[in-house]
Amino acid sequence: MWRVVSAKHQSCYCMVFASQLQIPTLSKCCSGVRLYSATSDEREYLHRSIVPTYHFQKSLPRLPIPKxxxxxxxxxxxxxxxxxxxxxxxxxxxxxxxxxxxxxxxxxxxxxxxxxxxxxSYISDLWFDMYLKDRSPVVITHNPFMVFNNDPKPEYNNQLLRATNMVVSSARFMKTLNKEILEPEVFHLNPAKSDNEKFRKFVRFLPQAISWYGAYWYKAFPLDMSQYKRLFNSTRIPRKSKDELYTDETARHLVVLRKGNFYIFDVLDSNGNIYPAEDIMSHIKYILEDSAPIPEYPVGVMTTENRDVWADVRTNLVNSGNEHLLKLIDGAMFALALDDKHLTDPNDISRSFLHSDGINRWFDKCFQLLMSDDGVACVNFEHSWGDGVAVLRYFREVFKDSTEKPQVHPTTKPSDANSSQRVQRLEFKLDGATKEAIKQAKTKFDKKTASxxxxxxxxxxxxxxxxxxxxxxxxxxxxxxxxxxxxxxxxxxxxxxxxxxxxxxxxxxxxxxxxxxxxxxxxxxxxxxxxxxxxxxxxxxxxxxxxxxxxxxxxxxxxxxxxxxxxxxxxxxxxxxxxxxxxxxxxxxxxxxxxxxxxxxxxxxxxxxxxxxxxxxxxxxxxxxxxxxxxxxxxxxxxxxxxxxxxxxxxxxxxxxxxxxxxxxxxxxxx
Missing domain, CATH: 3.30.559.10 (Chloramphenicol acetyltransferase-like domain)
Incomplete structure (x- = not known):
């Protein structure tokens, strides 16, 4: 029952202080950005904010406990x-x-x-525990989904093109965030006064301990960005009684799901730069053309299970020699799931992106970027690490960047990137107990989704x-x-x-x-x-x-x-x-x-x-x-x-x- 924060609720942030200021009407929330002129920066980053991403964190007001x-x-x-x-x-x-x-x-x-x-805040640890101690499956009840509007240019609504552009835009977002040059989330009560260069130059020189108060003087209200640190390279790991949130900030690879198979390839090179978009396109094309059938026992189905059941099976997977494979999935930037279905009917879209058949998914991942055969794209995200503020920011930025500044086009040819060597398909070692657990999980999940x-x-x-x-x-x-x-x-x-x-x-x-x-x-x-x-x-x-x-x-x-x-x-x-x-x-x-x-x-x-x-x-x-x-x-x-x-x-x-x-x-x- 705890849902993604919506645009409407972001517009509510101003109410936190508007009532104190006795301002009856509210302006929209604006995150102003400036594109840096350097070519390399434009390729690697969405923008370069002159105000560091977490500049306001130390001075944010504390959540009050009501009387x-x-x-x-x-x-x-x-x-x-x-x-x-x-x-x-x-x-x-x-x-x-x-x-x-x-x-x-x-x-x-x-x-x-x-x-x-x-x-x-007084609620933070309790709220994390509420999710992480819950033993029910994360799929359906907890994981929400949001579907992107189609690219305004119809010819770009192609699975290979759109997946490539969205992966590149996602990497640009991640790098901008990690370098702490992503524009901070600020609610501008009066954008004409504060959503400008003068405001940014003023607050950037304020010590972090008082930066919020400087923004407040402009009637601009910075928002908490602590959840952003779990947006990428993170997953929820099943543990007995209470799950664990895991993040690998060093990982440079993406995990891709196709017909229940798992593939990984590096999106960033050893210097942390994004590989050419044509290389990424080549890798995705290689995966789409791979003839590997759906596994008889698809491991991803286990992420639809009761958390204690899944914790036991994961332990067994680790003991069977799969620990390094699980770590590759856990630490990946995010999961890209490429589906076979064409999706036009709203009900089919919702079913596919809310739960699907459980085979081509890893519901524990920080978020999954899901894409149908005809280029309909969606984010399904695990809810314990955050309430959607970071996800919605990612959603908006990636949609804007991938549609306005696509890196590959209908005429783009994938590079000769030797994808057969640079893309790795993960092969799990499954014993009889694990196979039976996957079989039972699939039966339960099918029954649940049918209901x-x-x-x-x-x-x-x-x-x-x-x-x-x-x-x-x-x-x-x-x-x-x-x-x-x-x-x-x-x-x-x-x-x-x-x-x-x-x-x-x-x-x-x-x-x-x-x-x-x-x-x-x-x-x-x-x-x-x-x-x-x-x-x-x-x-x-x-x-x-x-x-x-x-x-x-x-x-x-x-x-x-x-x-x-x-x-x-x-x-x-x-x-x-x-x-x-x-x-x-x-x-x-x-x-x-x-x-x-x-x-x-x-x-x-x-x-x-x-x-x-x-x-x-x-x-x-x-x-x-x-x-x-x-x-x-x-x-x-x-x-x-x-x-x-x-x-x-x-x-x-x-x-x-x-x-x-x-x-x-x-x-x-x-x-």
Whole structure:
């Protein structure tokens, strides 16, 4: 349920401080870059920032721990639209007892612990542990995917061409990052004032210990970039009870998957320079033309398994003489997976890039660059090391660089790079136990993916522009549509999750926005439960109330003033001391955190489609887009507990209802 940080959530960073500055409107986030004039630099790097990449890290503000009273207040507000009067009264009593007793003791312990760990945030280690100790498979539920828009030049949407260009652009990004000349992530509240050369020259000469304050003086807000260090050359290694994050900063090679086989070749030479693009093209062509069949026992399937099961099998692989092969995969820059399928249908695209058949994948890798036979490209990334801020930056930069400055073209010929010698196919030694484990893993994975349903909706009756014209938050409109859809389908309100990045703080991770509010519940009642038809004025005011409340919740979350992470940390402290507290045993707490509607917005000009799996058997995984030209939902579920086709129709009807209200009409109660 912890999703990729979206463009919308990046725009929320400004809210961290905008409320303190009392600035009601927000400008877009800009990462200005300057291309260096030297030819060698232009070949090796995306750009050369005059401000070092991690210049602001030391002086980033620390993630605040909310006041316990405010956390309890926000928690109760989130419960209000979900509980009956009797249930709410009981939960309110439990919360009061928590606030007056154990909660205060735990809060003081958390504050003291935070003061002794000023190098990080109070949530960081707990959040890493949450992922790394989870024994469930990473695929579907945890690993999200984002699909690139096609290259604007159709002739470049060729698997060999696009893979080569994206590998070169990825290497350029990696080198720019490693040399620490990648432009720092900075939110410019007033780009005209700060997104310029004068600002950069000013902050570059400030000591790192005070650099953030200099940016703040310009009303520019640097963001945490600590997660970037795991973006390349990293993988999640299965271990018993708790997995390990591994990074090999010295590795210069790429791992390529083709028909379940693994190949490696160096992308950088011994001096750290990128090999000629024609050489890389030659190596990829060699792999595409290799006649090796799909292995009878494809090792990549093991990354779809339970983590303890996979840990045992990996140990056996190491003991069977495969340790050096695993290290080559673990330390590779990233994984490039080349598929055979043509992909045109959105549902086929989603299935292929969310899970596929598990054979031509290594889901433990920091990220996988996946590419269909017809050049549709995607990033699927492992989630424990980060929340998507770094991935989305990589995604945008590589899309821009590979489409605007392609290194190979339709007329480019692969070089005579002796690929048969420079490309190595990895040959695993498998004993009987490992073969049986792979066979069982494939059977389980096939059963799991067969149980998953997935559907996509494109909606164009109104778009982001219409929401803005109504002076409403586009994100709040889509979240309201989701609430209306579920209420239309079931007559219920349920626990809903929307992630919001707290990257404005040192080692910030995410906070939860709870989109099911008293305002959205009121709209559901007005449309579906009113004994007399509501007036247009009531409904339009209801839309405004939903938008204002959602924006407030998003602002609080981005400022580190939500309640979920605070309670999460307190619950772990209680568990560590062996305490079973009424608050965390309350059925209402468990119900709130049984995420029926897990949502994330994936709106960005470079993103075609994105998504993730439902996080509970009776829920929906809802990726949605809010753009100037379209609205869209990409939804997953596990039937028969839920009906995705009916839910999708309800989403469309809800958007129609909202459109009616925009245009001064009372919605009809569509079935």
């Amino acid at each position: 316990l009273e405010k956390t309890c207040e926000r928690y109760l507000k989130a419960q209000l639209p979900l509980l009956s009067s009797a249930e709410y009264a009981n939960t309110e009593t439990i919360v009061k007892g928590f606030l007056q007793g154990d909660g205060t003791v735990l809060h003081e312990e958390l504050v003291a612990k935070d003061k002794n760990n000023k190098h990080t 998953l349903d997935l559907q996509h909706l494109e909606y164009q009756t109104f778009t982001r522009k219409k929401c803005k014209q109504q002076k409403l938050s586009p994100d709040s409109v889509l979240q309201l549509a989701i609430q209306l859809a579920y209420f239309r389908q079931t007559g219920k309100t349920v626990g809903t999750y929307e992630s919001c990045s707290t990257a404005a703080f040192k080692h910030g991770r995410t906070e939860t926005v709870r989109p099911c509010t008293v305002a959205t519940k009121r709209m559901c009642d007005l449309i579906f439960n009113s004994k007399t038809p509501p007036t247009v004025e009531e409904l339009q005011q209801g839309l405004k109330n939903c938008s204002e409340m959602h924006q407030q919740l998003t602002r609080e979350a981005a400022m580190g003033k939500g309640f979920d992470r605070h309670l999460f940390a307190l619950r772990h402290l209680a568990e560590d001391s062996g305490k079973a507290l009424d608050l965390f045993e309350d059925p209402a707490y468990k119900k709130l955190n049984h995420i029926i509607l897990s949502t994330s917005t994936l709106s960005d000009p470079s993103v075609l489609i994105g998504g993730f799996g439902a996080v509970v058997p009776d829920g929906y995984g809802i990726g949605y887009a809010v753009e100037d030209g379209r609205l869209g939902f990409n939804i997953t579920n596990y039937p028969p507990a839920t009906d995705i086709n009916d839910f999708l129709k309800c989403c469309e009807h809800s958007l129609d209802d909202i459109y009616d209200i925009f245009n001064g009409r009372v919605p009809s109660k569509r079935s």
